[in-house]
Amino acid sequence: MTIDKLPNLNCGACGYKTCNEFANAVDMAETELKKCIHIKEIKEVKNEKINCLNCGTVEGLGDKLNWQDSLKRDFDFILDIIEGDMGPRETILPYNPALVKDLGVKPGDVMIGRPMGMSCGCPITHCGVVTDVDPRNGVIKWCVTGPLRPRAEGLIDIGYYVAQAYDGIIKETKEEIQLGRRYWFLPHRCMLQWRHSGLVNAVTKQRDGSYKVRIEGLFIG
Numbered sequence: 001m002t003i004d005k006l007p008n009l010n011c012g013a014c015g016y017k018t019c020n021e022f023a024n025a026v027d028m029a030e031t032e033l034k035k036c037i038h039i040k041e042i043k044e045v046k047n048e049k050i051n052c053l054n055c056g057t058v059e060g061l062g063d064k065l066n067w068q069d070s071l072k073r074d075f076d077f078i079l080d081i082i083e084g085d086m087g088p089r090e091t092i093l094p095y096n097p098a099l100v101k102d103l104g105v106k107p108g109d110v111m112i113g114r115p116m117g118m119s120c121g122c123p124i125t126h127c128g129v130v131t132d133v134d135p136r137n138g139v140i141k142w143c144v145t146g147p148l149r150p151r152a153e154g155l156i157d158i159g160y161y162v163a164q165a166y167d168g169i170i171k172e173t174k175e176e177i178q179l180g181r182r183y184w185f186l187p188h189r190c191m192l193q194w195r196h197s198g199l200v201n202a203v204t205k206q207r208d209g210s211y212k213v214r215i216e217g218l219f220i221g
Contacts, residue, residue, distance in 0.1 A: 006019040006022060006023055006036065012146075012147050013035075013036075013037050013191065014032075014035040014036050014037075015035060017148075017151065018148065022035075022036065037191065037192075038191070060172075061078060061172060061188070062077075062078055062172045062173075062174065065186075067174055069186055069193055069194050069195040070192060070193035070194060071194065071195075073184075073195050074184065074195075075183075075184040075185055075186045075195040076173060076174050076175045076183040076184050076185060077170050077172060077173035077174065077175065077177070077183060077185050077186075078170070078171070078172045078173070078185065078186050078187075078188050079166060079168040079169070079170060079185050079186070079187050079188060079196075079213075079215070080168055080169045080170070080171055080188045081143075081168060081169065081188070081189070082167065082168060082169055082212070083169070085143050086129060086143045086145055087128060087129075087143040087144045087145040087189065088143065088144045088166060088168060088187060088189055089131070089141065089142075089143055089166065089167040089168060090126075090128070090141070090142060090143075090144055090163060090165070090166055090167075091139060091140070091141050091163075091164045091165040091166075091167075092113070092115070092139070092140050092141075092142070092158075092161045092162065092163055092164060093137075093138060093139055093140075093161060093162045093164055094113070094138060094140070094158050094159060094160070094161045094162075095116070095159060095160045095161060095162070096159065097137065097138020097139075098138065099138070099158060099159070100133060100134075100135050100138045100139075100140060100158075101135050101138075103156050103158070105130060105133050105135075105140060105156060105158070106130065106133055107130050107131055107132060107133060108129065108130060109129070109130045109156050110127075110128075110129055110130075110149050110150050110153050110154065110155045110156065111127070111128060111129070111130055111140075111142060111150075111155060111156045111157075111158055112125055112126065112127045112128075112147075112150055112155050112156075112157050112158070113125070113126055113157065113158035113159055113160065113161045114126065114159075114160055114161070115160075115161055115162065115163040116160040116161070116162075117160075117162065121219070121220055122163075122192075122220060123192075124191055124192065125147075126144050127144070127145055127146060127147045127149070127150050127155070128142040128143050128144040128145050129142060129143050129145060129149070130142045131143055139164070140158070140161075144189075163218050164216060164218070165214055165215060165216045165218070166187070166196075166198065166214070166215045166218065167212075167213070167214050167215075168187075168212075168213060168215075169206075169210050169211070169212055169213075170185075170210060170211040170212075170213055171210045173211070177200060177203055177205075177211045177213065178200065178203070179200055179201065179202070179203050180199070180200065180201070181199070181200055182197060182198065182199045182200075182217070183197070183198065183200065183215075184196070184197050185197070185198065185215070194220055194221075195220070195221070196218060196219070196220050197217075197218070197219050197220075197221065198215035198216060198217055198218045198219075199215065199216055199217040200213050200214070200215055201214055201215070201216050202214035
């Protein structure tokens with residue numbers, strides 16, 4: 001099985017360190033393919049590209065999902081990454097903000113942590129690269145990526161944190177996006193494909209009809 005038929009996220013959820021290792025395992029036993037949580041459909045996997053919901057661009061994704069998350073709950077729009085970003089852009093506040101100074105967190109650092117509590121309560125440890133730091137308030141901005149880079153380069157473990165905001169692009173939506181409204185949305189690259197909720201407190205409509213937004217007051221469910 002060739003690697004281009006897999007998500008190439010190297011998330012590790014299948015039990016293998018990389019999609020390449022997983023592809024080799026699928027060659028040995030095709031039934032292994034069901035371990036990939038990102039694959040929505042499987043059609044002659046040896047010869048045809050798999051429909052993966054988490055990577056690349058999937059035209060009409062909302063309609064294909066019937067505007068429901070993996071637990072069959074309705075959502076209003078899909079939040080995608082800003083062009084040029086390596087992953088979803090997230091603003092976070094560690095449960096112990098003093099760690100930002102104590103650990104010397106700076107832009108470019110590879111970091112892991114888990115959003116806990118009211119803000120998100122996501123059971124997945126997030127991995128990413130720091131883009132901006134406010135050491136006075138302990139606030140960090142980063143782009144969430146997969147776990148391959150931390151495994152290869154080392155990491156800073158920020159521990160539990162509160163997810164304060166997402167910044168992203170909306171290309172597919174059932175609703176007109178309005179400032180000050182709370183919506184249910186699906187982050188395109190969410191490993192669990194669970195809906196999130198948040199308040200749109202900044203929105204710019206682009207020339208192509210998409211929306212650039214900042215979403216705060218986050219929770220999952």
